[in-house]
Amino acid sequence: MSIDAVLNEISEFLGCETPDAWVAEALNQQEVMLIDHANCEKKAATTAMNLLYKHIDREDLLKKMSQLAREELLHFEQVVGIMKERGIAYRHVSSSRYASGLRDAVRKGGVDELVDVLIVGAFIEARSCERFAKLAPHLDEKLQKFYRSLLRSEGRHYQDYLALAEQYASGPISSRIEAFRALERELIESPDPEFRFHSGVPAAA
Template sequence: MNIADILIDHAFCEQKAATKCITLIVKYPDCEFLVDTLSPVVTEEWGHFQAVLKEMKKRNILLTNKRKDEYVIQLDKCKRGGGSRYDQLMEDTLVFALIEARSAERFKLLSEHISDQSLSKFYYELMIAEALHYRNFIEIAEKYNPKEKVRIRWEELLVQEAEIMKNLDVREDRFH
């Protein structure tokens, strides 16, 4: 495991997470629960980005060029088009929930298997935050759509994600 590659990729993931939350707020400004829920998440995700940069500086690691996140690109292709505005909100938030859930899982694994104790603690704390963000996105989907509809769509996305995972190359230098 190359910690430099992991930290660089992680920095970009946090940057994208903050940006995605801002995008949702801009896209759905009249959805008060969404705005109230995601506003602090934007701040938290940007704080995570800054924390990753701090960890990188401690190790003399520079931020490099951004890479394409094939996992996220493929998940975005699973979003259904059409339907109501709230259908689209559900698609957006469930895909983000899936990304956050997988991030929490990866942080847990890193916290358990990384030899650097300060990074182990860092990733454990981030695991908790990402798990909460996953729940935030599910709750937003359920606020604007029937819970059963959200559950069914979530299950469909999990099946689609499993297919994506089968076809992606496993790489040690990528977070997703």
């Protein structure tokens, strides 16, 4: 599938586009953007590894999550390398409300929990891909090239998470997707006091 086709699919999957006010804030806070981007890659690898440990009896999940974890850690290394070139120290920044806000809605226990975790993973990867595409035209040549290089893998990660959710569910997952889509849209479009890679509209906007 072409990048344009993946981005069109992601646009239909997500409930909204990234607001222009967030893009403007990201361009003004590129240091924080890169630090939190590195954090997001590390957390994505951690999520994949947690699924590997928790679901050792699901062969397709093990294969996909193993591949995903390796790719996310490579992206982490690449972001940290770019930061080093730019004299940006890798330091602690607080987490955004985004991922925790989505995970708070995950059902607890059994297959239902697994399906919801996979759907949340699909939304996080889809939003990341959409934001890379949204930011790329406004960035310097090197960062633009790097962010565009991430589109294919992030798009594949979204598709893998969604396919696994559909595979392991005991029935249709459309209602769960709709529930998370509405929640994700609220997190993206509502005012957010702190800028992060997945934050909402800057509170001052």
